[in-house]
Amino acid sequence: MAQIQPERKKAQAMIDLHLTTLPEPKRADLQALHRLLTGKLAVKELWFSDGRNEEGRAIANPTIGYGSFMMKYAGGMTAEWFRIGTCATTTGISVYIFGLTDKAHLQTAYGKRLGKAKVTGYCISFKTLGDIDLAVLEEAIRFGLAQKD
Numbered sequence: 354m355a356q357i358q359p360e361r362k363k364a365q366a367m368i369d370l371h372l373t374t375l376p377e378p379k380r381a382d383l384q385a386l387h388r389l390l391t392g393k394l395a396v397k398e399l400w401f402s403d404g405r406n407e408e409g410r411a412i413a414n415p416t417i418g419y420g421s422f423m424m425k426y427a428g429g430m431t432a433e434w435f436r437i438g439t440c441a442t443t444t445g446i447s448v449y450i451f452g453l454t455d456k457a458h459l460q461t462a463y464g465k466r467l468g469k470a471k472v473t474g475y476c477i478s479f480k481t482l483g484d485i486d487l488a489v490l491e492e493a494i495r496f497g498l499a500q501k502d
Contacts, residue, residue: 364399368417371401379441382482383417386439386448389491390419394498400435414447416440422452423502437497445480448490450497463493 368387372380390396400418404411418435425431438449450459456474464472469484471477477493479485 361397361399364401367401367403368399371403371415371417375441378481379446382446383439383441385482386446387417389487390437390439390494394491394494396420396437396498398435400438414440414442416449420498422500424451436500437494442478445478445484446482447476447478448494449476450493451475452500452502453497454500458496459493462496463489467493 372384372387375383391399396419398419398421400416400421402413402416402418404413404415406412416435416438417440418438420436421433422436423431424434434451436451438447438451440447440449453459453475459474459477460472463477464470466489467477467485468479468489470479477485477490
């Protein structure tokens with residue numbers, strides 16, 4: 354078995370703890386997505402954001418991140434960030450695919466084929482994995498992971 358880098362171990366521990374706090378079926382669905390991304394898609398770089406700002410206030414949902422890229426902000430600044438993100442929301446699950454240059458691509462390429470999902474420029478949202486075509490979601494994630502900075 355390959356040795357896991359210390360940073361990956363820390364992120365994995367935080368992810369495992371986070372997943373235990375989620376109600377079903379969100380827990381099972383996010384665990385399935387995690388297995389897809391770290392197993393079949395073999396993404397090695399893991400991130401975890403608890404959704405809190407510097408003051409400790411919750412400003413976003415806790416998010417599990419996979420892969421990395423250099424995010425470019427409008428003002429010219431850059432920062433390393435995860436390429437794919439998954440999170441539980443009040444209404445279901447969101448999968449974020451960051452770094453896409455064509456903000457219409459997700460909707461035009463996958464929107465009609467996904468099933469019961471809302472698709473925006475970088476986000477695919479759905480209630481449960483059973484509501485969507487998982488093969489199409491995997492195709493969209495593969496597309497996102499293949500993008501270059």
